Amino acid sequence: MIQKITTERIKVSNSGEGMSEALAMTEKTVGLMHLTERNRLRARLLAEEMFNMVRTIAVDFSAEFWIEQTEDRICTLHLEAKSALDYAKRQELISASTTGKNSARLGIMDKIRGMFEAGLYGIEESFRLQAEYGTGMFTYGALGIPDDGMTDALYSWSMQKYKKDVEAEKDDDPESWDELEKSIIANIADDVQVGILKDKIELIVVKKF
Numbered sequence: 001m002i003q004k005i006t007t008e009r010i011k012v013s014n015s016g017e018g019m020s021e022a023l024a025m026t027e028k029t030v031g032l033m034h035l036t037e038r039n040r041l042r043a044r045l046l047a048e049e050m051f052n053m054v055r056t057i058a059v060d061f062s063a064e065f066w067i068e069q070t071e072d073r074i075c076t077l078h079l080e081a082k083s084a085l086d087y088a089k090r091q092e093l094i095s096a097s098t099t100g101k102n103s104a105r106l107g108i109m110d111k112i113r114g115m116f117e118a119g120l121y122g123i124e125e126s127f128r129l130q131a132e133y134g135t136g137m138f139t140y141g142a143l144g145i146p147d148d149g150m151t152d153a154l155y156s157w158s159m160q161k162y163k164k165d166v167e168a169e170k171d172d173d174p175e176s177w178d179e180l181e182k183s184i185i186a187n188i189a190d191d192v193q194v195g196i197l198k199d200k201i202e203l204i205v206v207k208k209f
Contacts, residue, residue, distance in 0.1 A: 006068050012054065012079070013062040019051045022065045029067045030075065039209050042188050046205050047077055049185045053113045053203075054079070061120055077205040081120060108159070108183045112203070115157055115194045119201025159185075159192040 007029055012018035023044060030043040054063070063081035163180060170177035180186045191206040 004068055004070050007066050009064040009066045011062055012051070012065050014054050014057045014060065016055065017062070018065070019054075022051070023047055026067060026077070029069060033069060033073065033075070033209065035209055043075060043207065043209075046185065046189055046207060049109065050077060050079055050203065050205060053109055053116070056113055057117050057120070059117065059120055073209045075207050075209065077207075079116075079203040081116075081201050082199050107179055108162075108186050112159075112185075112192060112194060116201055116203050119194065119196045156193055156195040159189070 007025055010018050010022045010025060012022055026044055026047040027040065030040050035043070050065075061081055063079050066078050068076045068078065163186065166173070166176045166180055185192060185205070188207070189205050190208050191204075193202075193204040193206070195202045195204070
């Protein structure tokens, strides 16, 4: 049986609260895995990418950040928030965030941020975003992948699946494929998952060293 080690949870917010502590914990945690300097930098970079995304979310919110690592050198970074916005506030923010831009031309981190932010508004907004993006959100069972941290999610999105979908269509949509090839997180992470469970939204970054 593979042993899993879970760190403490640190509260972070899009105002920057807790991020320095979370980055320090990331460095300490991956340091215990005896990684090369290059891989330690990659782990920190993934955490920084998560927090940079958090800083761009329009609505004020806080979340919990923690790390899990296993003996087979898989490290997962977790960010979990509650969708506690009332209906009127949700509608106001959704209306303000509707820009009319073609979402297919957004970068991958913009799409991940959009899905995470949609989860803060509630699952109905996630359905709207699913229709707008055209690929990504699905019930967990559709993944066909064993326990990867999202088994409790009512709906989830996986970058791994998204990349396969984009690759299959890259001749018709070369810009989306080019965007993935240039993305830091798409090139470093083994997967990025966004899961929605009732009143919670979780972002998971998976990296096998």
